[in-house]
Amino acid sequence: MRRLPKSKPGGIEQWGDLFMPEEASEPILSRPVRGALTEWLVEIFAESELAAVGVKPRRRAIFDGPPGVGKTTLAHHLAARLGLPMLAVRPDRLLSKYVNQSTEQIGELFDAAAAGMEGDNGVVPIVLFMDEIDALAGERRSATQAADDQRNQQVNTLLQRIEQYAGFLIAATNHGGQIDPAIWRRFDMHITLALPGQGERERILARYLDPFGLPSAALKTMAEALGEASPALIRQFCENLKRQIIVGPKLKLDMAKGVVIDRLLTSCHPHPDLGKPRLWSLGAADHAVAVMPWPLPKVADLPALEAVAETPAQPGDNVVALGRRP
Ligand SMILES: Nc1ncnc2c1ncn2[C@@H]1O[C@H](COP(=O)(O)OP(=O)(O)OP(=O)(O)O)[C@@H](O)[C@H]1O
Ligand SMILES: [Mg+2]
Incomplete structure (x- = not known):
């Protein structure tokens, strides 16, 4: 396996936690969600063929769903499938810096993420994962107070930076309905993770x-x-x-x-x-x-245990990827 970067104090980790590919596990998901994700991965690996017909693979996904359904696990799994480390941005770190330095922090984060990480064999790109994006990207309001004005500016900056960002960006939220509609539209893939059936x-x-x-x-x-x-x-x-x-x-x-x-x-x-x-x-x-x-018996002592098999995802299962903002 390719060697991945070592952590460097004060590096990209100042914005959150780094997740390495080898630590990822695959979440158990419904068939439509698996179908959408398989399609996305195939699309990413077909970049040059897509370029030949004038389109690019989608690079920005947002996962919406209740707590504990596997949004973070899935983002990590996808990063691992791409063979890349994932930076999970902690909104508290961004927000606490945010108060004084406002939009600059968002700019610095995106610049650092775009620069990737120093690896043993050169720069390694990362997947940027913005957890609890609703904390940063709540709907803009008509500015009646200075605080609203500042907040709206932050959302505008985030909007621009998301649009300009050329790397892989995954966001997650438990409150899709609270995300600013323009931010929501900047994601070209919307996946709803529901409670399991x-x-x-x-x-x-x-x-x-x-x-x-x-x-x-x-x-x-x-x-x-x-x-x-x-x-x-x-x-x-x-x-x-x-x-x-x-x-x-x-x-x-x-x-x-x-x-x-x-x-x-x-x-x-x-x-x-x-x-x-x-x-x-x-x-x-x-x-x-x-x-x-x-x-409780051990699995090994249950020879008659039927395998709990995954139903393979089918092409066209990706209806959830076209979901609307809740
Ligand atoms: N679909 C899943 N299949 C298997 N394990 C899962 C799944 N979803 C969650 N888990 C397990 O539950 C724990 C919490 O998952 P995770 O942090 O990914 O959820 P989340 O949707 O990001 O939650 P939150 O909204 O609180 O951030 C993890 O330990 C993970 O292994
Ligand atoms: Mg999470």
Whole structure:
């Protein structure tokens, strides 16, 4: 694998966190979203053929969706597929500098991102990831106060810099409806990441329960009990279950199935703005708990376990890429 840049103090990391390709993991996504992303990647690698017909690959994408659905994970995964490091800009860093120096900070960030990073073999381009872009790009208002005026200028600067930026830019927001419409239009790809459906929840459960596993009927029932849960919450549920399995006996805790489930549900809750999955209402009384084998079997001991397969993305699955601003 190509060697990537080493961190340099005071370098590009002053604006946020650097994510390296080898640390990325692939999020489990719905088929339409996977279709859109596959198409985007193919387009990026077909740059010269596209140039021959007078178009460029799209380079600016915005992901909109509730917390914990994988927006950051997906941006990192895409950067890794391009073989590039990703700079995840922390809006707090930009905003705290912003107060005094206003639009200059945005300009400096984009200049630094466009310059890329020093690698062992020369300059390496980066993917610029602007998380919580709504914090910087809220809708402009008619300026009745100096603060509005300053804020509008910031949005105008961001607008210009996004338009001029030739590198890969990905933005994410939990509040697509609050983004200034002109900023929204500067992104040539809009992807909505929704909460996972039943099939995705099954795959997410299987991934994060590993090395344990559930027979397919129990997996299906548990995925139903986790309806409306974000992938992040499902991950937390699975990881807490594994912690209970290892740590509970050391602490001589009651390891009866229902007691373990109730104990872990008390320390892991859905985001207050999202729906409450059935499991959190019924706890150990949920049918999914009744049918869950206990102790949890290892995947290796479940020879009859059906593989939880991904349905391949189909061409034309990319309807979400044409989404409107919410
Ligand atoms: N679709 C997914 N498939 C597998 N794991 C996921 C998925 N989405 C999120 N996760 C896991 O949940 C955690 C949070 O994900 P991530 O930070 O990417 O979400 P986000 O949408 O960026 O959230 P936020 O809006 O809070 O920034 C990560 O540990 C990630 O591994
Ligand atoms: Mg995120």
